Amino acid sequence: MAGAKQGGGRDLTQGPIGNTLLFFALPTLASNILQSLNGSINAIWVGRFLGEQALAATANANIIMFLMFSVVFGFGMASTVMVAQAVGARDIDSARRAFGSAVGFCFILSMIVSVAGWLGSPALLHMLATPPEAFDLALVYLRVIFVAMPASLLSVMMMMGLRGAGDARTPLIFMLVSVGIDIILNPVLILGLGPIPAFGIAGSAAATAAAGFISLISLIFYAYRKDLPLRLRGSEMAYLRPAAAQMRVMLTKGLPMGLQMIVMSASGLVMIGLVNREGLLVTAAYGASQQLWTYLQMPAMAMGAAVSAMAAQNVGAGRWDRVSRITGYGLGYQCLITGTMIVLLIAFDRALLALFLGGDSSAIEVARHMQLLASWSFLFFGCTMIFFGVMRANGVVIAPLMVLIFTLFGVRLAFYHLGYPSLGADALWLSFPVGSGVSFTLAALLYLQGGWRKAKLVVPPSEEECRESMSAESEPAGRIVPAG
Structure with a gap:
């Protein structure tokens, strides 16, 4: 079935x-x-x-x-x-x-x-x-x-x-x-x-x-x-x-994936440093907004991980005809779930922000303003994670890491420094959709270019492993369905 x-x-x-x-x-x-x-x-x-x-x-x-x-x-x-x-x-x-x-x-x-x-x-x-x-x-x-x-x-x-x-x-x-x-x-x-x-x-x-x-x-x-x-x-x-063969894959592919998380975290620390320059009121508003944005990121991370595992199984099975459709469904679900959450967040932003700031806090209006400018960037972020998840399924990890470094540090900070004289603190909040939009565009171009499909994540077996695998064909350990 x-x-x-x-x-x-x-x-x-x-x-x-x-x-x-x-x-x-x-x-x-x-x-x-x-x-x-x-x-x-x-x-x-x-x-x-x-x-x-x-x-x-x-x-x-x-x-x-x-x-x-x-x-x-x-x-x-x-x-x-x-x-x-x-x-x-x-x-x-x-x-x-x-x-x-x-x-x-x-x-x-x-x-x-x-x-x-x-x-x-x-x-x-x-x-x-x-x-x-x-x-x-x-x-x-x-x-x-x-x-x-x-x-x-x-x-x-x-x-x-x-x-x-x-x-x-x-x-x-x-x-x-x-x-x-x-x-x-x-x-x-x-x-x-x-x-x-x-x-x-x-x-x-x-x-x-x-x-x-x-x-x-x-x-x-x-x-x-x-x-x-x-x-x-x-x-x-x-x-x-x-085993040496598996460890080669773990280290060469795993470290760049871990660095993606560290890069995102480091970017967040830089943003906090810039926000702190705007004073205590803005910092408090940003802290409350971050609590809500944490939940907006979750559909992207969950759907990206699911798309990666599902695409990887289909790559292993040689079912490349399904991989593009997996990407399409992943993008659709991500936009639907994240988009719905953004609408609800903005519709009930005052009540949600009051949970963290208190109902009488003057930081609520500041936070509502930054929510309007930045929250919708998580749609771009989520779609980027879908493209990266599918490419990761075939072992492509360096290009996504480079895109994140370029957009989170290069694009965001450049926009902030160029826009701050005329936009003030709004340059910070608008740097979110600008950076996310560029990362989405680059991720989409990488995906459509198709070079990631030619990569290989195959651990070459040793002679001993081959002999063991041949012996395992007649044993329960060699079957997809467990014994018993």
Whole structure:
């Protein structure tokens, strides 16, 4: 049956493209929303119970965490594409090899980062110029978070691998588990309810750590209980030792993908610096607007990831006739969902902004003005992510990175500096649609030019791997449908 689930995964090479893509993307979108809501709720717990210094401490620590997750996101997307192409080619053994190498590499990397992060936390916070009054709290918080790093990063890597196999439902389930535990434990461990002592800010970090470990262990148990396609058994456990061929792809493709996230983050930091020059009122308005813009980005990120996995499966299956249609549906859904959210945001902007600024704040009108000028740029941003997602499905990552660097830093900053004398602060808000429009145009030209279709993301097997693959043809491990 077209699009049917296969041991927890979904065949994305068959059936109606529109419905398959939509139902594959929605769980990823829900996961993204859950993550953001979790961060917002945790910030409320910390801010309300522990005060501004503690909230500032978590903000400083979270910058470091974002950089770590950006790198792992890149490796995760590379493994997603490798797994998806192998699944599309009906080669579950290659999918497991790619998944095993990714998980094994992530474990080694996360252990190194965890130890180095614990030891280097003071230096990292000094580099960020953490305010002295928040330094001790930030150090405690960050060190506990680094202890939880292996579980957090492994969970991200495994969830992205599962999406490559066409399974977006399982990652959503365990994102719910993680978020639920984190939200419940935060006030318990911060305040010390019942027999549990109060840990303060360390309790907030410990809640996140506990949620990560419990979610990871539950995910592993579930994978074996349900016999998901990517679970490793017996001799397949050797796949956890990172193989040179897979690692070449992970590093050459994963690092540029991670850098895309870092470039976007760095651009945001530059924009905050420029906004700060406009005074406290504008900075407060921008901070509230950013909270809303975070949600406008989510359809683009979720649909881009879904399009990438679906296109990669079809590339692996040689179904190039479906890839262009996947792109079209991705663009259509992205514009529909993001466009609807923009209309709702602008229609109810005063009430939404009051959640962050208070109903009587004079910053609300400033924020409403910048919403009108900048919010619609996320339509361009989303379409750019769709084009990049499809090209990424065939291993093209350098050109998208160059486009982002050029538009986020070159175009945006040039427009700001040229327009500021006549436009004032409006040059900042208009730089969003200008930069996004240029990146969309360049991404569309790259896609239509078609050179990305000639790229190859093929890991050349060694002689030993070939022999093992031939032997596996008659064993359950070599089939797309798991044994049992």
